[in-house]
Amino acid sequence: MNGNTNPASQPTMQVISSGDELRRSVRDAQRSGLSVGLVPTMGALHRGHLSLLDAARAECNETVATIFVNPTQFGPSEDIDKYPCDLESDLQLLRQHGCDLVFVPSVAEMYLPGHDTWVEVGEVANCLEGLVRPIHFRGVATIVLKLLMIAPADHIYLGQKDYQQTLIIQKMIADLNIPVTVRICPTARESDGLAMSSRNSYLNAEERQQAGALFESLQLAERVAVAGERDPRVLASRMRQQLATAPLVELEYIAFVAPGSITPVERIDGPTVVAIAAQVGQTRLIDNSLIG
Amino acid sequence: MNGNTNPASQPTMQVISSGDELRRSVRDAQRSGLSVGLVPTMGALHRGHLSLLDAARAECNETVATIFVNPTQFGPSEDIDKYPCDLESDLQLLRQHGCDLVFVPSVAEMYLPGHDTWVEVGEVANCLEGLVRPIHFRGVATIVLKLLMIAPADHIYLGQKDYQQTLIIQKMIADLNIPVTVRICPTARESDGLAMSSRNSYLNAEERQQAGALFESLQLAERVAVAGERDPRVLASRMRQQLATAPLVELEYIAFVAPGSITPVERIDGPTVVAIAAQVGQTRLIDNSLIG
Numbered sequence: 001m002n003g004n005t006n007p008a009s010q011p012t013m014q015v016i017s018s019g020d021e022l023r024r025s026v027r028d029a030q031r032s033g034l035s036v037g038l039v040p041t042m043g044a045l046h047r048g049h050l051s052l053l054d055a056a057r058a059e060c061n062e063t064v065a066t067i068f069v070n071p072t073q074f075g076p077s078e079d080i081d082k083y084p085c086d087l088e089s090d091l092q093l094l095r096q097h098g099c100d101l102v103f104v105p106s107v108a109e110m111y112l113p114g115h116d117t118w119v120e121v122g123e124v125a126n127c128l129e130g131l132v133r134p135i136h137f138r139g140v141a142t143i144v145l146k147l148l149m150i151a152p153a154d155h156i157y158l159g160q161k162d163y164q165q166t167l168i169i170q171k172m173i174a175d176l177n178i179p180v181t182v183r184i185c186p187t188a189r190e191s192d193g194l195a196m197s198s199r200n201s202y203l204n205a206e207e208r209q210q211a212g213a214l215f216e217s218l219q220l221a222e223r224v225a226v227a228g229e230r231d232p233r234v235l236a237s238r239m240r241q242q243l244a245t246a247p248l249v250e251l252e253y254i255a256f257v258a259p260g261s262i263t264p265v266e267r268i269d270g271p272t273v274v275a276i277a278a279q280v281g282q283t284r285l286i287d288n289s290l291i292g
Numbered sequence: 293m294n295g296n297t298n299p300a301s302q303p304t305m306q307v308i309s310s311g312d313e314l315r316r317s318v319r320d321a322q323r324s325g326l327s328v329g330l331v332p333t334m335g336a337l338h339r340g341h342l343s344l345l346d347a348a349r350a351e352c353n354e355t356v357a358t359i360f361v362n363p364t365q366f367g368p369s370e371d372i373d374k375y376p377c378d379l380e381s382d383l384q385l386l387r388q389h390g391c392d393l394v395f396v397p398s399v400a401e402m403y404l405p406g407h408d409t410w411v412e413v414g415e416v417a418n419c420l421e422g423l424v425r426p427i428h429f430r431g432v433a434t435i436v437l438k439l440l441m442i443a444p445a446d447h448i449y450l451g452q453k454d455y456q457q458t459l460i461i462q463k464m465i466a467d468l469n470i471p472v473t474v475r476i477c478p479t480a481r482e483s484d485g486l487a488m489s490s491r492n493s494y495l496n497a498e499e500r501q502q503a504g505a506l507f508e509s510l511q512l513a514e515r516v517a518v519a520g521e522r523d524p525r526v527l528a529s530r531m532r533q534q535l536a537t538a539p540l541v542e543l544e545y546i547a548f549v550a551p552g553s554i555t556p557v558e559r560i561d562g563p564t565v566v567a568i569a570a571q572v573g574q575t576r577l578i579d580n581s582l583i584g
Contacts, residue, residue, distance in 0.1 A: 019469060031323060116414035117433075117467035123408055141409075142468075149469040152444075175409035176434070177311060177441040 013095045015102045019110075019150040022103045026064065026151050034061035038153035038180075040144060043067040044084035044198035045093050048188035052157040053097045055185050064151050065094050066103040068110060073139030084201050103151065110146065119145050119176075121168045124262050128255055128275060129164050129286065140165055141172050148180055156180050161187040161195045163275055163288040164262060187287070189215065195287045202283040206248060211280050213246035217254075218289035221274050225291045230268045232256035243278070252277040252284075259290065268292045305387045307394045311402075311442040314395050318356065318443050326353035330445035330472075332436060335359040336376035336490035337385050340480035344449040345389045347477050356443050357386050358395040360402060365431030376493050395443065402438065411437050411468075413460045416554050420547055420567060421456050421578065432457055433464050440472055448472050453479040453487045455567055455580040456554065479579070481507065487579045494575040498540060503572050505538035509546075510581035513566050517583045522560045524548035535570070544569040544576075551582065560584045 016022045026036050037056030041049050049065075056063045067090055074080040087104065094102055118138050125137035148156065156173075158166045170182050188196040193215030194208075203211055217239040224238055236254045243251050255275045256265050265272050268291070275288040308314045318328050329348030333341050341357075348355045359382055366372040379396065386394055410430050417429035440448065448465075450458045462474050480488040485507030486500075495503055509531040516530055528546045535541050547567045548557050557564050560583070567580040 023471060112466060115467050116416070117464045118412045118414070119468075120410045120412055121408060122410070146469045149471060152471075172409045174404055175407050176411075177438045179315060179441060179444075 013091070013099050013102060015091065015104055017104055017106065017109060019103075019105060022064070022101065023150050023152070025101055026062075026153065029062045030152075030154075035155070036060055036062045036064060036151070036153040037183075038147065038151050038156045039063065039065045039099075040147050040156070040158075041065060041067055041090075042069045042083065042198065043087065043090050044201070045090045046188070046196045046198065046200075048159050048161065048196040050093060050097050051188050052159060052185050053094065053099055055183060056155065056157050057098050059183070060153075060155060062100045063098070064101045064103060064153060065099050066105075066147055066151070068103070068105055068143070068147075070110075070139055070143040071107060072111070072115075072142060073136050075133055075135055078133070082202075084198050101151075103147075110143070118142050119172060121171050121175075124164070124167050124171055127262050128253065129277065132252065132277070132284075137165070137168050141168055144169050145172065145176070145178070148178055153180055155183050157183045157185060159187060160184050161197065161287065163273060163286075167260070167262065193219070195285070197285065199283055199285065203280060207281040207283065210246035210248045211285060213243050213249050214276055214278055214285060214287045215289075217242045218274055218276065218287060218291075222289065222291040225268050225272075232265060232268060232272075235268070235274070239274075239276070248280055250279040252279060305383070305391050305394060307383060307396060309396055309398065309401060311395075311397060314356070314393065315442050315444070317393055318354075318445065321354045322444075322446075327447070328352055328354045328356060328443070328445040329475075330439065330443050330448045331355065331357045331391075332439050332448070332450075333357060333359055333382075334361045334375065334490065335382050336378065336493070337382045338480070338488045338490065338492075340451050340453065340488040342385060342389050343480050344451060344477050345386065345391055347475060348447065348449050349390050351475070352445075352447060354392045355390070356393045356395060356445060357391050358397075358439055358443070360395070360397055360435070360439075362402075362431055362435040363399060364403070364407075364434060365428050367425055367427055370425070374494075376490050395439075402435070410434050411464060413463050413467075416456070416459050416463055419554050420545065421569065424544065424569070424576075429457070429460050433460055436461050437464065437468070437470070440470055445472055447475050449475045449477060451479060452476050453489065453579065455565060455578075459552065459554065485511070487577070489577065491575055491577065495572060499573040499575065502538035502540045503577060505535050505541050506568055506570060506577060506579045507581075509534045510566055510568065510579060510583075514581065514583040517560050517564075524557060524560060524564075527560070527566070531566075531568070540572055542571040544571060 037060035039052045069083050119141040121141050166184050192212035194211050220242050221235045243249050257273050259271050259273050272292040277286045329352030331344045331348055361375050411433040413433050422429055458476050484504035486504050512534050513527045535543050549565050551563050551565050564584040569578045
């Protein structure tokens with residue numbers, strides 16, 4: 001808990017692997033009138049995750065981070081075993097950022113043998129990332145609901161970088177009456193603008209250098225829109241030209257959608273989200289930005 | 293609440309149409325250390341529903357019944373508008389049985405415009421009733437999860453009559469870590485053994501008389517099994533002969549499954565659930581019994 005009366009003492013962070021134990025802790029805190037913030041992660045923590053935790057600490061009395069590389073959101077062609085993992089470093093970072101409870105469950109703790117229940121969000125999950133990763137969002141929605149059942153927090157903190165994921169989780173929470181409010185926090189970026197992602201560690205030096213082109217293309221779209229261009233096709237064309245200067249960046253899609261939705265816009269007449277996905281070497285990267 | 297010190301006073305039953313208000317009431321009760329039991333219904337209450345409420349009252353400090361004819365569990369060929377409905381009578385029955393809170397939401401309260409999130413239980417929902425009613429169990433699982441998010445009860449009470457439904461809700465609750473325990477209560481029956489169902493009111497006098505054959509066939513299966521018959525095919529054949537004496541009863545299926553599952557059994561070597569479905573006139577009836 002944050003109400004630490006001795007500023008010199010290091011607050012104690014509890015590492016919990018049992019869902020029942022975590023639920024008891026969260027409920028005990030809430031029964032004492034404390035608010036609880038949840039930061040779900042797959043570990044390999046970076047400044048983006050930690051900014052979510054900072055936001056949770058600023059708003060809530062007690063913070064819960066979860067570290068679980070959720071197998072059900074990886075497709076058969078996606079190598080879950082390759083996903084970066086450094087638990088000791090993650091725990092150290094969470095401790096330094098004043099996290100109160102960390103939930104580090106095993107796969108067996110999270111999925112019963114014969115698990116066969118899925119939360120499916122419809123239309124908003126079936127485009128953009130959903131086209132490329134058909135079971136991804138089903139796995140995401142299911143695990144987030146499960147985590148919220150285990151840690152029934154007052155607020156859940158998500159990163160704007162995974163724009164479509166934030167929409168899906170918000171939709172699920174609204175449609176299923178889950179009693180939690182969603183906080184979306186800004187994308188943390190490297191000095192060249194590359195959105196922070198655990199997957200950035202896959203990039204070799206040359207790929208890493210060229211990966212900055214994604215954010216540059218989003219910035220270009222913003223400049224061209226501010227200069228008066230209203231046609232998303234023109235903006236996309238300019239972005240493609242820009243991305244062509246980074247030959248290791250293989251564009252998958254550029255989408256212009258109304259904020260809070262995946263509804264394509266035909267004309268930039270107000271704030272618009274530009275979402276982009278690209279393959280950089282073997283690594284798939286996504287980013288987005290609000291323009292207009 | 294049941295801790296009524298004056299037996300002469302009629303306890304006050306609250307009728308609530310707002311999900312937020314119900315959630316507050318349930319949480320307030322739980323914060324005061326009271327346990328809460330939930331009895332979800334579609335109204336048209338009969339002795340079966342009331343036995344669930346009685347079980348909830350016996351176990352919990354506070355009881356919540358819900359009355360909501362859930363549109364998403366009716367297929368396009370199923371006439372939801374025909375579903376029996378008598379709210380005043382239902383409320384009177386609940387009051388008489390000491391219910392504390394009744395939730396009677398509108399469809400608009402329960403489903404946001406553009407509702408698009410579904411809870412899908414896999415294999416256990418895809419056979420028996422699921423074959424005849426393809427979207428039925430998706431609607432059931434989704435609405436029960438939603439009701440549990442609105443009324444986060446300690447225990448939920450379900451009737452054994454809807455055997456497959458009890459399996460699906462139990463599976464959903466286990467797979468999704470929903471913090472509630474399931475209580476399954478025995479099927480309430482009419483004097484001739486017909487399982488109580490709101491749909492029985494659809495039957496005309498002749499259909500109603502012949503509908504008793506369903507339970508008679510389950511009893512026959514029990515007798516033949518007790519007499520030593522181990523082959524489910526023989527039992528089914530005997531049941532079919534029996535049902536042939538009721539020409540208005542059009543059998544859909546007879547299934548022999550292991551208790552707590554929809555796994556067919558090849559031989560009656562222990563307790564076995566016999567599940568039966570039949571069309572009686574325009575009315576579809578189901579029943580089940582434990583034999584062996």
